[in-house]
Amino acid sequence: MAKTQRLFELMMTINAKQKFTARELAQEFGVSYRTILRDLDELSALGVPLYSEVGANGGYYLLHDRMLPPIFFKESEAVAMFLAYHSLQFFGALPFQAETDMALKKFYQHLPEDIQKRIDRMKERVVFWNPSRVQSSDYLNVILETAIEQGATLIHYDGSEGISERTIQPIGLYSYNGFWYCPAYCLKRESFRLFRADRIQFAKRVSSEKKRDLPYRSIRDWIKWSERDVINPVLFKVDLTLEGVRRAKSDLDLRRMIRIRDDGTGWINTQIPKTEITYFADLLWGFGTDATIKEPSEAILHIRRKISAMARLYR
The missing domain is CATH 3.30.70 (Alpha-Beta Plaits)
Incomplete structure (x- = not known):
């Protein structure tokens, strides 16, 4: 197996295992222990977040997020990705905004110079205008992750009667007129409520015995329901x-x-x-x-x- 192919397959194997030893990998790939150590050093230099521990239960660990395989884009696909992100520039907050900024920065740096210039020119010629809001929404990631896993979140919400503590089951997030909204089942009120994300002062994922199965498969289901059925x-x-x-x-x-x-x-x-x-x-x-x-x-x-x-x- 060529070295380049081995490094690629080694990265995929590491992603799947999360924890491993160099000897296990050497045996699996049919190479020497020293060769695997050199390969792991090269992957680490390329940015794969590896951590090693010594001792009887030692080995290698993959820190934080898994590394995804490289993807080859056509020029038009690369430009389309930046156009899609450019459409969100006037939002005051986005889920995983820091991660998105970093991913686009990495992507941009590895593009040919002529495509970089084309993307720069494009950003000066098209704007997806959205009202710019000064309110920050600091807990979009927590809310979205909880909604994906159908879990519960403890929040401190600044409502009309002041700040109150609620445990909610988020259905998801949607943006409208510059604000982020979170429809959710409120375990305190035992009914569905609509929360504005920038008024959530604190949020953390929790477990709850009162959690229920929500009738909505997606945020779009909820939006359709809210437009069709009017409360009071x-x-x-x-x-x-x-x-x-x-x-x-x-x-x-x-x-x-x-x-x-x-x-x-x-x-x-x-x-x-x-x-x-x-x-x-x-x-x-x-x-x-x-x-x-x-x-x-x-x-x-x-x-x-x-x-x-x-x-x-x-x-």
């Missing part, structure tokens, strides 16, 4: 001018609700959660006279209070 529904009716329709089409929360008349004006007649009355009223406040809320009465009262407060400022 109230009737939401709005009349829209031609300009109101145009503006509502540009809003992710409103565009799926709009109904359009033949003359281009429109209306909204749907159910929304009672807890979101103020949110939708504030959303339409920015429309001025291009949106008129008909129901619910709580939304109309909220708008009247805002008008009165604004009028007092400009007496």
Whole structure:
């Protein structure tokens, strides 16, 4: 077996074993003990995180993450990878952001100079704009890992009533309008809740006897359910001018609700959660006279209070 091939297969074997001795590897690969020691030194120099211990129970260990085999990319595939990561540049936080930055840095350094220049030019010509938020989300990794393993997480959550301790079963994470959200089953409330990730002050994985089997196979399942089934529904009716329709089409929360008349004006007649009355009223406040809320009465009262407060400022 050629040395290059042996080193490649040796790295794969180490990944699978995690713990091993040089003599075991020498026997498995049919080479001398000294040859394996030289091979292990070469892998270590290439960045494979090996650790050795002496003694009766000694041997080699693979530290931290496993090393993956090299992958060959076409030029267009390499550019596509950087384009995909470039689309996330305006997010204030990402799961595994430090690891992603390091992986892309390693990848970039090993690209031919002409492809590096092409990637640099591309980044100056395309932007995936997303509202930039100053809030940090420090526990995205913990939440995502727990969701993947269908486990439980202890969190300290800064909610409307102050910071409280909760044990939750995260369904997953999704990003919307610059914020990260975590739908989860709350063992304290014994119901599903939606948590904003930047309001999670602390998180750690825990075991819990109260953990239950969640009915959602994926975060998309939950999103579909949340859009279909409204908790504590109230009737939401709005009349829209031609300009109101145009503006509502540009809003992710409103565009799926709009109904359009033949003359281009429109209306909204749907159910929304009672807890979101103020949110939708504030959303339409920015429309001025291009949106008129008909129901619910709580939304109309909220708008009247805002008008009165604004009028007092400009007496």
